[in-house]
Amino acid sequence: MMAVLVFMIPLALALGFIGLMAFVWSLRNGQYDDEQGAARRILSDDDLKQADMGHDAHH
Amino acid sequence: MSAAAHDYSHFVQYRADGSAALDLILYDVDCAACFIDIENSLKSVPGLTNARVNVTYNRLHVDFEPSKITADAIIDRLAANHYHAKPFRINDAEEAERARSQYLIRCLAVATFAALNIMLLSISIWTGGVEGLSPETRDFFHWLSALIALPAAAYAGQPFYKNAVDGLRHGRWNMDVPISLGIILALGMSVYETAHHGEHAYFDSAVMLLTFLLLGRVLEQAMRKRTRAAAGNIAALKGKVAYRQMADGALVQVPVEALEVGDVVIIRAGDRVPADGRVEKGSSSLDESVITGETRPRFICAGDHIYAGSLSLDGTIEFRISGAGQSTLLDDISQLVEKAGAARSHYQRLADRAARFYAPVVHATAMVTALIWLGLGAGLHMALVTAISVLIITCPCALALAVPAVQVVAAGRLFHAGLFLNSPEALERLADIDFIVFDKTGTLTRPEPTVINAADLSTDMVEAAGFLACNSRHPLSAAIAQALPPTRLSYAVNEVSGAGVEAHVNGEIWRLGSADFCLIDDEQRVIDRTLSVIYLRRGTRTAALILSQALRSDAPSVIAALRAFDLPMMILSGDHEKAVQYCADQLGIENWHSALKPADKIAAIQELTHRGHKVLMVGDGLNDAPALASAHASLSPISAVDLAQAHADCVFVGERLAPLYQAVCMARYARRLMQQNLALAIIYNLVAVPLAVMGYVTPLMAALAMSASSLLVTLNALRLHRIGLSLRPMARAPRTSHAAHPAPMDV
Numbered sequence: 001m002m003a004v005l006v007f008m009i010p011l012a013l014a015l016g017f018i019g020l021m022a023f024v025w026s027l028r029n030g031q032y033d034d035e036q037g038a039a040r041r042i043l044s045d046d047d048l049k050q051a052d053m054g055h056d057a058h059h
Numbered sequence: 060m061s062a063a064a065h066d067y068s069h070f071v072q073y074r075a076d077g078s079a080a081l082d083l084i085l086y087d088v089d090c091a092a093c094f095i096d097i098e099n100s101l102k103s104v105p106g107l108t109n110a111r112v113n114v115t116y117n118r119l120h121v122d123f124e125p126s127k128i129t130a131d132a133i134i135d136r137l138a139a140n141h142y143h144a145k146p147f148r149i150n151d152a153e154e155a156e157r158a159r160s161q162y163l164i165r166c167l168a169v170a171t172f173a174a175l176n177i178m179l180l181s182i183s184i185w186t187g188g189v190e191g192l193s194p195e196t197r198d199f200f201h202w203l204s205a206l207i208a209l210p211a212a213a214y215a216g217q218p219f220y221k222n223a224v225d226g227l228r229h230g231r232w233n234m235d236v237p238i239s240l241g242i243i244l245a246l247g248m249s250v251y252e253t254a255h256h257g258e259h260a261y262f263d264s265a266v267m268l269l270t271f272l273l274l275g276r277v278l279e280q281a282m283r284k285r286t287r288a289a290a291g292n293i294a295a296l297k298g299k300v301a302y303r304q305m306a307d308g309a310l311v312q313v314p315v316e317a318l319e320v321g322d323v324v325i326i327r328a329g330d331r332v333p334a335d336g337r338v339e340k341g342s343s344s345l346d347e348s349v350i351t352g353e354t355r356p357r358f359i360c361a362g363d364h365i366y367a368g369s370l371s372l373d374g375t376i377e378f379r380i381s382g383a384g385q386s387t388l389l390d391d392i393s394q395l396v397e398k399a400g401a402a403r404s405h406y407q408r409l410a411d412r413a414a415r416f417y418a419p420v421v422h423a424t425a426m427v428t429a430l431i432w433l434g435l436g437a438g439l440h441m442a443l444v445t446a447i448s449v450l451i452i453t454c455p456c457a458l459a460l461a462v463p464a465v466q467v468v469a470a471g472r473l474f475h476a477g478l479f480l481n482s483p484e485a486l487e488r489l490a491d492i493d494f495i496v497f498d499k500t501g502t503l504t505r506p507e508p509t510v511i512n513a514a515d516l517s518t519d520m521v522e523a524a525g526f527l528a529c530n531s532r533h534p535l536s537a538a539i540a541q542a543l544p545p546t547r548l549s550y551a552v553n554e555v556s557g558a559g560v561e562a563h564v565n566g567e568i569w570r571l572g573s574a575d576f577c578l579i580d581d582e583q584r585v586i587d588r589t590l591s592v593i594y595l596r597r598g599t600r601t602a603a604l605i606l607s608q609a610l611r612s613d614a615p616s617v618i619a620a621l622r623a624f625d626l627p628m629m630i631l632s633g634d635h636e637k638a639v640q641y642c643a644d645q646l647g648i649e650n651w652h653s654a655l656k657p658a659d660k661i662a663a664i665q666e667l668t669h670r671g672h673k674v675l676m677v678g679d680g681l682n683d684a685p686a687l688a689s690a691h692a693s694l695s696p697i698s699a700v701d702l703a704q705a706h707a708d709c710v711f712v713g714e715r716l717a718p719l720y721q722a723v724c725m726a727r728y729a730r731r732l733m734q735q736n737l738a739l740a741i742i743y744n745l746v747a748v749p750l751a752v753m754g755y756v757t758p759l760m761a762a763l764a765m766s767a768s769s770l771l772v773t774l775n776a777l778r779l780h781r782i783g784l785s786l787r788p789m790a791r792a793p794r795t796s797h798a799a800h801p802a803p804m805d806v
Contacts (some may be wrong), residue, residue: 005196006199012176015202016172016175016176019172020168020169024168025162025170027165028161031162033115034113034114036114036115037112041095044092044095
């Protein structure tokens with residue numbers, strides 16, 4: 001039992017630590033500076049429109 | 060003069076690689092999808108490398124190459140798409156709040172990560188105890204917990220350790236001292252226990268305590284950051300431009316922030332003076348009501364000192380900006396402010412007062428516990444373990460959250476009501492007050508004058524006055540035009556400089572201006588020299604328009620509501636007797652004084668203080684700044700001069716006075732909840748401490764008790780969301796009500 005714990009727990013901690021680092025990175029990157037903007041941006045389909053227009057141009 | 064070039068270089072940040080950045084505040088942008096449109100419209104502009112809107116704060120950040128496009132062109136480009144933007148610079152105070160906020164969130168992230176992982180291990184230990192966890196596995200789990208807890212506490216606890224050390228260095232015993240001591244002792248004892256194969260370790264409790272406390276601080280900081288950003292937006296939108304004269308005589312439009320001592324600035328009729336200085340050329344009548352409270356204009360000419368915020372009524376003047384220490388009025392006021400402010404800095408916050416009482420009691424209890432156990436013949440180890448568990452269980456989790464939790468909720472609600480708190484203890488001081496002193500001009504009344512006798516005029520005279528006023532540039536005309544219903548006439552209008560405006564309509568002459576210009580007979584002139592009067596002639600008929608600062612639309616109902624709290628009120632004004640009396644009569648305030656100097660206002664407030672009153676000062680003028688600083692608590696409208704705002708505990712936006720009532724209500728209710736929370740924390744301690752002293756406290760109990768008590772005070776604080784802040788409508792509508800703007804502003 002001990003052997004598997006010695007292996008598994010540090011592994012679990014390391015995975016958690018990666019998550020923590022990812023959060024700190026996103027914080028420093030300014031991902032939480034504009035919560036309302038992020039909520040609205042996801043509803044915008046501008047990128048789709050451009051793809052569609054490119055599509056139309058081919059035909 | 061309108062063709063003067065703009066100079067926005069003050070706002071542009073140039074980078075070493077030749078690129079530049081500019082921050083803009085967007086206003087009048089009210090559709091949800093507009094920000095995408097704004098970004099797209101800027102995408103194709105050559106020289107613009109990046110444009111990103113921050114929807115939360117209504118701001119736009121652009122990166123551009125200054126060699127290809129100017130800041131001016133970017134703003135014009137937005138204006139062409141009907142988006143209005145104003146350049147601004149994020150001030151240092153806001154940047155500092157942002158950095159602090161990020162730092163606290165990082166600490167919280169580390170503490171949460173550690174607390175969750177340690178809890179996982181701890182739960183295994185607690186449940187494993189029943190099923191027979193081997194001592195080796197338990198030790199291994201304890202060591203793992205230590206491995207997580209020690210670095211996490213060393214990093215995430217820094218905000219508390221720093222505060223505690225700072226406090227001790229200044230001889231103050233703040234709440235962070237027992238917190239830091241509790242965390243360090245709990246960790247130290249746990250390491251000792253682990254090394255000696257002990258059964259109990261307190262890693263989980265220590266780190267969980269840290270997490271809860273950090274959560275409180277993060278929320279408090281988020282509130283502060285939001286308030287600061289909103290205040291920054293308002294200040295930037297309020298920011299004015301000035302016409303600076305260059306060495307070659309050319310005029311350049313510059314933001315007021317970019318003006319420097321020695322610059323020569325031109326002021327036209329209707330402009331506000333952007334900085335203090337001395338007049339070099341020209342003359343004008345100056346409305347200095349923002350400075351002195353006096354509503355009668357003062358005539359100024361070359362050599363006179365003028366002060367930022369005053370309004371030039373008719374002439375154009377040229378003046379040179381002077382540095383601090385060159386004008387007697389400002390020097391006097393700054394000295395008064397300094398003296399007054401010193402008295403108030405002795406105020407001690409509720410939480411600190413609680414900490415001063417609490418910490419020695421807890422530490423003494425822990426010591427006595429150790430001594431009693433030793434006296435009863437227990438070993439040194441047993442005595443120490445029990446003493447430290449007393450420290451852990453009393454570690455002021457609930458106590459440290461009791462006050463901040465209430466403060467965060469209260470500040471959030473006031474923010475939505477249009478009220479910004481300048482200092483954290485403002486709320487507590489507001490709750491103490493038992494006397495309110497008002498300034499008149501700009502506080503009880505609106506900052507700009509309006510026509511007060513419009514109801515007495517016939518409809519066609521009102522129409523003529525409104526039409527003439529609409530077509531005039533004179534600042535009083537703007538006041539008249541706003542006070543009267545809009546007119547849709549269109550005839551040619553002549554502006555006669557220094558006299559008034561004139562129009563020829565269907566063979567009649569219409570005139571608006573001075574008495575002589577309107578050919579008013581002597582007996583029809585208003586004799587009272589304390590009133591500002593504008594005359595009107597329509598053909599053969601004449602009328603007098605009396606201008607005065609009208610009361611804020613809800614002032615009577617706010618005063619009535621405050622009277623229901625049994626708060627005595629007083630008006631201290633720099634204005635002349637008649638004007639103050641008129642206002643006091645309308646509001647039913649018997650206690651008023653007129654023609655006061657700044658020193659008189661302070662003296663009046665100090666006398667009230669001596670009589671044992673805790674005074675709330677509400678004012679906006681430069682002459683109010685010392686009084687604001689000396690009063691127990693103070694409030695300013697957002698239209699106030701900078702010095703007054705800097706010394707006010709809170710600042711409110713909007714035309715209405717209701718935020719004053721809301722602030723007093725909220726402060727009183729918040730104080731009651733703070734006291735309840737402190738009582739809850741003390742009750743918790745009364746139950747928990749005896750158990751700890753008797754040695755019954757296990758790590759599981761400590762963790763449960765701490766979470767439960769924190770949750771309890773937080774939930775109690777949330778009750779603030781449920782109190783009503785709206786004013787009961789008065790039976791009689793206020794006389795001067797029109798176009799009341801709703802106060803809340805959402806950023």
